[in-house]
Amino acid sequence: MLLERSRNGVVRASDLESLEMSSRTIYTRCLPGGPWQRLLPGIILLHSNEPTTEQLVTAGLLHGGANAILTGTAACLRHGLRQAAMPPDTGLHLLIPHDRKIRSTGFVTMERTIRLPSPIVRHEVPLAPLVRATTDAVRRLGNADHVEAILIEAIQKGGCHPNALLHELDQGSLRGTAVPRRLLTGWVDLRSMAEARAKTLGQRLPMPPSHWNAAIYDRQGRYIGRPDALWEDVGLIWEIDSFEFHFRKADYARTIDRNTRYAAAGLVVVQTLPSRLRDDPGGVLADLIAAHSVAAARPRPDIHLASAA
Numbered sequence: 001m002l003l004e005r006s007r008n009g010v011v012r013a014s015d016l017e018s019l020e021m022s023s024r025t026i027y028t029r030c031l032p033g034g035p036w037q038r039l040l041p042g043i044i045l046l047h048s049n050e051p052t053t054e055q056l057v058t059a060g061l062l063h064g065g066a067n068a069i070l071t072g073t074a075a076c077l078r079h080g081l082r083q084a085a086m087p088p089d090t091g092l093h094l095l096i097p098h099d100r101k102i103r104s105t106g107f108v109t110m111e112r113t114i115r116l117p118s119p120i121v122r123h124e125v126p127l128a129p130l131v132r133a134t135t136d137a138v139r140r141l142g143n144a145d146h147v148e149a150i151l152i153e154a155i156q157k158g159g160c161h162p163n164a165l166l167h168e169l170d171q172g173s174l175r176g177t178a179v180p181r182r183l184l185t186g187w188v189d190l191r192s193m194a195e196a197r198a199k200t201l202g203q204r205l206p207m208p209p210s211h212w213n214a215a216i217y218d219r220q221g222r223y224i225g226r227p228d229a230l231w232e233d234v235g236l237i238w239e240i241d242s243f244e245f246h247f248r249k250a251d252y253a254r255t256i257d258r259n260t261r262y263a264a265a266g267l268v269v270v271q272t273l274p275s276r277l278r279d280d281p282g283g284v285l286a287d288l289i290a291a292h293s294v295a296a297a298r299p300r301p302d303i304h305l306a307s308a309a
Contacts, residue, residue: 006046010058013042040106057125060092060108069095069119069126071111072140075133076150076158078122085153087146093136095128111136115171130158135168139176147179155187162188194240194274195228201281202229202238205288209238215306216265224261224303235301236268236292240277266301268294 005015013026029036030044037045039059045051051059061068070078072093073086091107098114119126128136134154138147154160162184169177169184202208209229216224216237227237241255262269270291272284 002046007062008052008055008058009046010039010055010062011044011046012062013044016044040108056092056107060094061125063105063108064094064096064102064110065100067097067100067116069116069128071095071128071133071136072109073133073137073150075127076130076137076154078125078127079120079130079133079158081130081150081153081157085149085157087141087143087150090137090140093140095136109140113172130154131160131164131168134158134160135165135172135177135180138180139169139173141176144179148183151180151183194277197274197277197281198228198238198240198272201277201284204285205292207231207292211305216303217306218265219302219304221304224265224267225258227262231292231295232303232305233300234268234292234295235266235298235303236270236295237262238270238272238288241271241273265303266298267303268298 002011002016002019003009005011005019013023016026017023026036026044027038028034030038035046035048037048037051039045039051039056040063043059043062045055045059057070057074061070070092073090074092077083077086091109093109093111095111095113095116096102097116098112100112102110104110117128117132120129121127127133131154134150138150141147141150151165154165155162166181166184166188169181199212210232211230213226213228214230214232215226216230218224225237228240229238230236239258259269259271268291270287272287276284
C-alpha cells in the first residue's frame with residue numbers, strides 16, 4: 001500500500017499522513033536504526049539502505065514541487081554526456097518558477113528563474129535542454145579544467161554549438177560565466193578565423209576551389225560529405241580540421257568515417273589544422289598545389305553536387 005503511493009520508494013510525509021499515519025510515527029520510523037529515512041524536509045524513503053541516484057532525483061523533484069526541472073551535471077548525464085567528463089559530485093540542481101519560494105537544502109540546490117525552459121522528459125524526469133543544463137553546470141564551477149571538460153563534452157558528444165552555449169550564458173546572470181565565456185569565445189573565433197584564412201589563402205592558388213561547403217554524393221545518391229573546399233573538376237577536397245583535433249585528439253571516429261567515405265569515392269584529401277593556416281600558409285599552398293597535380297592526373301571521381309553554400 002505504501003509503496004504504491006510512492007515513486008521509486010520515495011514519498012511525501014504529507015501523503016503518508018493522508019493515510020492516517022501520524023507525523024510522530026513517520027519520523028520515529030526515520031530515526032537511526034529505523035526502517036525508513038528522511039531524505040529532505042518532508043520527503044521520506046521507505047527503506048534504510050543507501051538511496052539510489054533515481055531515488056535522490058525523485059526526492060529532489062518532490063521537494064521542488066510542480067514544474068521543477070532537473071538541470072546541471074545530473075541533467076547533462078541524462079542527456080547522454082559521459083560521467084568521465086563531469087566534476088566530482090555536485091549534488092542536484094533544480095530550476096523552479098520564480099514565484100516559488102523553496103530553499104536549497106541537503107543535496108539539492110533550488111534556483112528560482114524567470115527563464116524556466118520547456119523540459120525534455122526522459123524516463124519520467126523533466127530535464128532542462130542540454131544547452132541550458134550545460135551552462136547551468138559550468139557557471140557554478142570554480143575549476144577551469146572542469147568547466148573546459150564539460151563544455152568540450154557538450155560540443156563533442158551533445159552536439160551543442162559554441163555560439164548556442166554563449167547565447168545561453170548571455171541570457172542569464174553573468175555570475176560565474178567568465179571562464180566558460182572565455183573558452184567558448186576562443187573556440188568560436190578559432191573556427192571563424194580558420195575559415196576566413198582558408199578562403200583568403202585559396203584565392204592565392206593558381207586554381208582556387210570551385211565550391212565551399214558543398215554537399216557531395218556518389219553515383220547512387222549516397223551522401224559522401226560536405227568538405228570545406230572542393231575542386232569539382234579534379235575531385236580534390238580540403239578540410240580544415242578544428243574541433244575534433246583541438247578538443248580531444250583521441251576522438252577521431254567521425255573524422256575517420258568521413259575520410260573513409262572520401263577514399264571510397266576516389267577523392268584526394270588535404271587536411272589542414274587551423275594553426276598551420278596561421279603559421280605556415282606557404283606550406284599549405286604547396287600542399288594544395290601538389291595535391292591538385294595528383295588529383296588532375298587521375299580520372300575524375302563520379303561525384304555529384306547537391307548545393308553549395
